[in-house]
Each structure stands twice: as structure tokens, then as C-alpha cells.
Amino acid sequence: MLRPVYAVMEREVLRLLRQPARLAAAFVRPLVWLLVIGAGFGALYEPAGRAGYQQFLVPGVVGMTLLFGAMLAALGTVHDKEFGVMRMLVMAPLPHAWIVIAKLLAATLVAVLQALVLLAALTALGYLAAGTAPLLLATALAATAFACSAIGMLIAAFSRTLENFAAVMNFVIFPVFFLSGSLYPVQALPAGLRAAAMLNPYTYGVDLLRHALPAGAAGLGPDFSIGRDLAVLLLFTGAATALACWRFSREAAHAPLVRRLARKGS
Amino acid sequence: MRDRSSEPIVAARGLTKRYGDALAVDALDLDVPAGAFFGLLGPNGSGKTTAIHMLSTLIRPSAGEARIAGHDVRREPVAVRRAIGVVFQEPALDRSLSVEENLRLAGRLYGLSGAEIRRRAEELLALFGLGARRRQSAATLSGGLRRALDIARGVIHRPRVLFLDEPTIGLDVPNRRAIWRYIAGLRAETGVTVVLTTHYLEEADDCDLVAFIRGGRVVASGAPRVLVDNLAPRILEVEGADLEPLAQRLAPKFGPALNDGQRLSFCFHGSAADFGALQSELAGAVEALRLRRPNLNDVFLWVNAAQPSEAPAHAAVH
Numbered sequence: 001m002l003r004p005v006y007a008v009m010e011r012e013v014l015r016l017l018r019q020p021a022r023l024a025a026a027f028v029r030p031l032v033w034l035l036v037i038g039a040g041f042g043a044l045y046e047p048a049g050r051a052g053y054q055q056f057l058v059p060g061v062v063g064m065t066l067l068f069g070a071m072l073a074a075l076g077t078v079h080d081k082e083f084g085v086m087r088m089l090v091m092a093p094l095p096h097a098w099i100v101i102a103k104l105l106a107a108t109l110v111a112v113l114q115a116l117v118l119l120a121a122l123t124a125l126g127y128l129a130a131g132t133a134p135l136l137l138a139t140a141l142a143a144t145a146f147a148c149s150a151i152g153m154l155i156a157a158f159s160r161t162l163e164n165f166a167a168v169m170n171f172v173i174f175p176v177f178f179l180s181g182s183l184y185p186v187q188a189l190p191a192g193l194r195a196a197a198m199l200n201p202y203t204y205g206v207d208l209l210r211h212a213l214p215a216g217a218a219g220l221g222p223d224f225s226i227g228r229d230l231a232v233l234l235l236f237t238g239a240a241t242a243l244a245c246w247r248f249s250r251e252a253a254h255a256p257l258v259r260r261l262a263r264k265g266s
Numbered sequence: 267m268r269d270r271s272s273e274p275i276v277a278a279r280g281l282t283k284r285y286g287d288a289l290a291v292d293a294l295d296l297d298v299p300a301g302a303f304f305g306l307l308g309p310n311g312s313g314k315t316t317a318i319h320m321l322s323t324l325i326r327p328s329a330g331e332a333r334i335a336g337h338d339v340r341r342e343p344v345a346v347r348r349a350i351g352v353v354f355q356e357p358a359l360d361r362s363l364s365v366e367e368n369l370r371l372a373g374r375l376y377g378l379s380g381a382e383i384r385r386r387a388e389e390l391l392a393l394f395g396l397g398a399r400r401r402q403s404a405a406t407l408s409g410g411l412r413r414a415l416d417i418a419r420g421v422i423h424r425p426r427v428l429f430l431d432e433p434t435i436g437l438d439v440p441n442r443r444a445i446w447r448y449i450a451g452l453r454a455e456t457g458v459t460v461v462l463t464t465h466y467l468e469e470a471d472d473c474d475l476v477a478f479i480r481g482g483r484v485v486a487s488g489a490p491r492v493l494v495d496n497l498a499p500r501i502l503e504v505e506g507a508d509l510e511p512l513a514q515r516l517a518p519k520f521g522p523a524l525n526d527g528q529r530l531s532f533c534f535h536g537s538a539a540d541f542g543a544l545q546s547e548l549a550g551a552v553e554a555l556r557l558r559r560p561n562l563n564d565v566f567l568w569v570n571a572a573q574p575s576e577a578p579a580h581a582a583v584h
Contacts, residue, residue: 007374015362084404085371087358088419090324092375093348251326258325261354261431262315 004094005102011085012073012106016113026069026114027121030061034127041183056220058127059209060182065118066145067202069111071173074152077103078159086257096253097245100153104241107149112141128213136226137212143233144205150240151176151201157247160256181206186223201236204229273336275300275427275459276321280330283316283482290316292482293330298461298475300426303453305473305490306463307566313482314463315355318431321461322352335426348376351425351458355432357416361405365396365415368404369422376423383422390418393455394448410441414448421452428452430462434469442469467562478566486569493565498533501560502541505529506552524567533560533568 016022034057042053080086089099122128155172179196180186180203186194197203208229210222222229247253276298283291291313298304306314319325321332323343332339335349352358359368366387373383391397394414399407407415413433421428433449434442446469453460462473470476470490477487486493502520505528506512513523513530520532534541534557541557548555 003374003377003379007371010374011360011363011367011371014367018362084357084359084361087354087356088360088372088375091322091347091350091352091358093344093377094375095344254324258319261324261356262319 001094001098004092004098005105008089008099008102009106009109012103012110013113016073016110022072023114023117026065027118029068030064030118031121031125033057033064034061034122052220055127056185057183058122059206059213062115062118062122062141062213063144063180063182063202063206063209064177065115066111066141066205067148067177068173069114070107070145070148071152071168071176073107073110074103074149075156075168075172077153077156086254087261090254090257096248100157100241100245100248103156104146104149104153104244107152108142108145111145111148115141115145131214133212137209139230140205140208140212143208143230143237144202146237147201147205147233147240150237150244153244154240157244157253176200176202179203181210181223185220201232204232208233274298275302276304276332276334276461278317278321278330278332281317281320281327281332282329283313283320283325284328289482291320291327294479294482294484296332296477296484298427298459300459301457302459302474303472304459304461305470305476306461306479307465307467307470307476307562308463308479309465312479314465314479315431316482317479318352318429318461318463322350322429323347324352348423349426351420351423351428353413353417353420353428353430353433355435357404357412359404359412359416359419362403364401364403365391365407366400368415368419372419373422378423386422386424387418389455390422393451394418395444408441410437410444413437413441413445417445417448417452421456421458424456425458427459427461430460432463432465434464434466442466446472467566470562476562478569480570486565490562494560494562497560497565497568498535499560500534500557501564502532502534502544503529503554503556503558504532504548504552505554505556512552522571524571529554531564531567 034054038054038057077086080089086099089102090096119128151172179193179200181197186197186203186207189197204224207222207224208226211226211229214221274297276296278294278296281291281294281296282289294313294317296306296317306317308314316325320327321334321339323339323346326340334346337345337349339346360371363371369387369390370380370383373386378386391400394417396411396415396418399411404412404415417430417433430449434445437445449460449462450472452458462470464470473490475488476490476493477484479485504512504516504523509525509527509530513525516523516530516532520534520536523530523532545555
């Protein structure tokens with residue numbers, strides 16, 4: 001069971017390394033948010049001041065890299081579904097649920113790798129405060145990446161096709177990102193948005209990152225306890241993975257693939 | 267390399283796939299002896315691909331059962347998949363990975379060790395003429411080489427049964443020949459049982475056994491040579507303008523004819539003298555008169571003619 005999982009993870013890393021644009025986006029996008037938007041909104045953001053808001057954004061942009069990295073890798077499954085690689089995977093001598101596990105691990109791995117690149121850049125730029133807790137940071141990175149991958153696998157398992165990259169960005173990734181505590185403290189949100197953010201598992205990932213990467217300024221700390229963050233992330237990841245595994249074990253999940261393979265003959 | 271046991275390595279009984287009201291495969295019975303080169307033949311839409319998909323556990327049968335290498339496709343899909351290799355109509359390759367990386371990915375998915383994969387990949391790259399392109403990405407391969415790589419991918423784990431669904435579809439003649447050469451090489455080297463579908467019937471001449479399938483059912487089966495010999499010693503073809511009266515005129519002497527609109531075909535059991543007499547008789551009345559050896563196409567056309575259906579027989583075969 002381990003070699004196939006390893007194979008899928010290796011493939012995902014190879015693909016990441018072969019797409020320099022994707023790797024670059026992994027730290028350029030968050031740095032743009034941090035340096036441009038962070039500075040702009042920081043000027044408006046009274047209580048913390050410019051530097052304080054930027055520091056507040058650090059966990060948010062680290063989370064952003066995990067979210068984008070994991071979701072894009074996991075949602076790549078939808079594309080794989082109709083094209084070459086999924087055919088290899090469904091014919092491999094493993095229960096189909098293992099495809100979900102393997103892809104989940106692969107998406108998590110590439111997301112964490114991208115976040116590490118970003119963290120190195122942030123360290124070089126002096127944005128990583130002295131209060132960083134390494135063990136907690138590692139835990140937060142892994143737990144958040146797993147949860148993001150699980151959201152992606154859940155969507156991948158149930159959607160037939162994802163029309164294009166723009167649809168994924170607009171209808172999945174951006175809502176998850178904006179309806180979280182990435183850009184603003186959840187407590188400060190109006191009731192409706194706060195409720196939405198609290199239903200979003202990604203919110204707890206960002207919050208956990210906030211515990212690991214403290215901002216220092218008053219009023220901009222984490223919204224929830226470490227225990228609650230971890231519990232929500234683990235429960236969500238477990239439930240979403242179980243559901244995605246179940247779905248992948250059903251023939252219906254592979255209908256697009258079968259249809260395509262039966263197109264010419266039958 | 268025949269199997270020690272006499273049990274067929276692929277056995278299907280009443281295998282059926284229903285999509286709503288449509289029967290894609292209708293109570294299919296198949297027996298493929300171990301080591302055989304087996305052809306599942308029929309026109310597009312006859313159910314060949316659906317049958318292969320059920321046998322390879324990609325889809326579940328609606329009814330009936332099938333065993334591959336002793337494993338039930340419904341109850342032991344993982345064991346079945348371990349015993350088989352499948353090459354679909356479209357490649358199961360990662361276009362962003364190189365030739366070698368694709369083989370490594372496939373090998374690992376079957377749980378092979380790195381050393382096993384390297385050894386096996388070397389053999390297959392040599393056998394399929396891909397050695398010089400090992401580092402090239404799969405996306406840059408020509409159609410023929412990509413198919414070759416896909417077949418290599420399908421046999422990296424030395425399966426006992428290899429399913430090939432239209433292995434030469436979309437390829438030009440030289441590439442089609444190359445693919446058949448690779449498959450022959452593979453059979454000689456490993457003794458793998460090959461089950462292939464094709465609608466190019468002339469490609470099935472080398473099969474040990476074929477089954478003609480139409481409307482999801484087997485309509486004829488046997489060794490190609492036997493099927494062809496049993497049909498007739500010769501096929502008589504008559505080309506001309508007004509075929510129907512000609513068919514009626516010749517029927518008492520040569521039996522029923524197949525009329526494809528351009529020519530009449532008869533199963534000819536007569537002698538050379540009979541043909542000579544016919545030539546003098548029809549001189550001037552027809553455009554061409556021809557006597558030739560029958561082939562699998564003829565077998566298929568006559569089987570279809572004997573079992574009329576909604577589909578016109580001549581439209582069915584390439």
C-alpha cells in the first residue's frame with residue numbers, strides 16, 4: 001500500500017517542480033498581499049498601525065499558500081479523472097478509496113513544501129517574529145494543509161467537471177479564503193459573516209497558524225483556543241476524507257472517465 | 267505457457283451491462299484459455315469496450331459473473347486488477363512526466379520495487395523501441411510511440427492477462443504494424459494471455475480464437491482459420507449496375523448473395539470450370555467478376571446476414 005501512495009506523492013512533487021510558475025505563485029501571491037494590501041489597509045487600520053496589520057496578515061498569507069497549494073493539487077484530481085493518470089490509478093491493485101488517501105497526502109505535501117518556501121522568504125524579509133513556536137507551527141502547517149486538501153478532495157470526488165481554473169478560483173478558493181480570519185479577526189466581523197467564517201474549517205487553520213506566528217499587537221490575536229482549532233481541523237479532515245473515500249469507491253465517481261473511454265467504440 | 271489448470275483464465279457467464287433500458291452487453295459468455303491470443307470483434311457500439319470494462323473491474327456488471335485468473339470481478343476487484351494489465355482506447359499516461367517516469371509511476375502503483383521497475387523498464391523500452399526517448403516527456407511522443415508506451419505501462423507488472431481495447435485505433439498503417447509487432451514480441455517473451463478488441467477484422471487473423479459480438483451478444487466464435495474455412499472455399503464477387511435481378515438469376519446456382527450496393531458476394535463452392543462457365547455467361551453483363559479467398563470480414567458479414575437485425579450488415583464493418 002505504501003509504494004503506490006509514495007508514487008502519487010512523488011508525481012505531485014515532480015509536477016510542482018516542473019511548473020516554476022506555480023512554485024513562484026506560491027510565494028509571489030502571498031507576498032503581494034502582505035506587502036501591498038497589508039501596507040494599504042494597515043494605513044486605514046487604526047488600532048494596530050501599518051506594521052501591526054502586516055504582522056497580523058503573516059499567518060493569513062501562510063495559510064493562503066497552503067490553501068491554494070493544497071486545493072489546486074487536490075482539485076487536479078478532477079482533471080486527472082478524465083485524462084491519463086486516473087486511468088492508471090483506477091486500474092492499480094488498490095481499493096479506490098486509496099486513491100483519495102494518496103492524493104490527499106500528495107496535495108498536503110506539495111502545499112507544505114510551498115509554505116516552507118514562503119516561510120523562508122518571510123524570514124529573510126524579517127516578518128517572522130521571535131515568538132514563533134516551531135513545533136506548533138509544524139502542527140499548524142500540517143493540520144491546515146490536510147484540511148485544505150480534504151476540502152479539495154471532497155469537491156473533486158463529487159464534481160463531474162470543473163469548467164476551468166477561473167471557476168475554481170472564484171467559486172471555491174476565494175470564498176474559503178475571504179470567509180476566514182485571514183484578513184480580519186473573526187470577532188470583528190458582522191454577525192452573518194462571522195457565522196459563515198465559523199462554519200469554514202479553514203478559519204481554524206488560519207487561527208492555529210496565528211497561535212504559532214503571534215502578531216504581538218493587542219486585539220489582533222487568535223480567536224479560538226489551540227485545542228478547538230485542532231479539534232475542528234481533525235474532525236473536518238476525517239469526515240471529509242471518509243466521505244470522499246466513500247464516493248470514490250462508487251462506480252458513479254468514475255462515470256466521466258468511463259464515458260470518455262467508451263466514446264470511440266463501446 | 268499454458269496454465270497448468272484447465273480452467274480458462276478469463277471466463278464470463280451471462281455477463282450483462284444495462285444502462286437504463288439499453289443493454290450494452292447482453293448475457294455474454296466467454297472462455298479464454300491461458301496463453302491465448304483472443305479477439306473480441308465487432309462493429310462500433312457492439313459492446314466490446316463495455317465488456318472489457320466489466321472484465322477489468324472498471325464498471326460493475328448488472329448481472330452475470332466473470333472470473334479472471336480465478337478471481338471474481340465483482341467480489342475481488344483488487345485481486346483481478348493485480349492479475350491484469352489494461353490498455354484503454356486512450357492512453358493512461360501522465361503527459362507531464364517522461365517516458366521513464368511514467369513507467370516508474372505505473373510500476374510503483376503495482377507495488378514493484380525500484381530495482382524491479384528498472385529491470386522491467388529496460389526490457390520494455392528495448393522491446394518497444396523507446397530506449398532513445400526515455401527522458402522525453404510523454405506529451406512529445408508521436409501517436410504510435412505513445413501507444414507503445416501505454417502498452418509498456420500496462421505490462422510493467424507482468425500481468426497474466428492483458429486487455430487491449432482497440433490498440434491500433436487512430437494509428438496509421440506503419441504504426442499499426444509496429445504495435446502488432448510489439449504485441450507479438452510481448453507474447454513470445456512473457457506468454458501473457460491477450461484479449462483484444464478491434465473493429466479492423468483483418469488485424470484479428472493472427473488470433474488463436476475470436477468471438478464476434480453484436481448487440482452485446484456473441485454471434486459466432488472459434489479459430490479464425492476454422493471460421494473462414496467453414497464459411498466457403500472461395501467468395502465469388504460480382505460487380506455491376508443492376509445487382510438485384512442478377513442476384514435472383516444466380517441464386518439457384520450459387521445460393522443467397524450479400525448485396526452491399528456495389529457488389530454481390532456469394533459463398534462459392536464450385537470448381538474452376540464453374541467459374542469459367544460463369545465468366546462466359548456473364549461476359550458483357552457485369553463490370554467485374556472475382557473469385558477470392560474468404561476472410562474474417564466475410565465471416566462477420568455472413569453471420570450478420572444469417573441473424574438479421576435493425577442494423578444493416580454492410581455498414582457495420584470497416
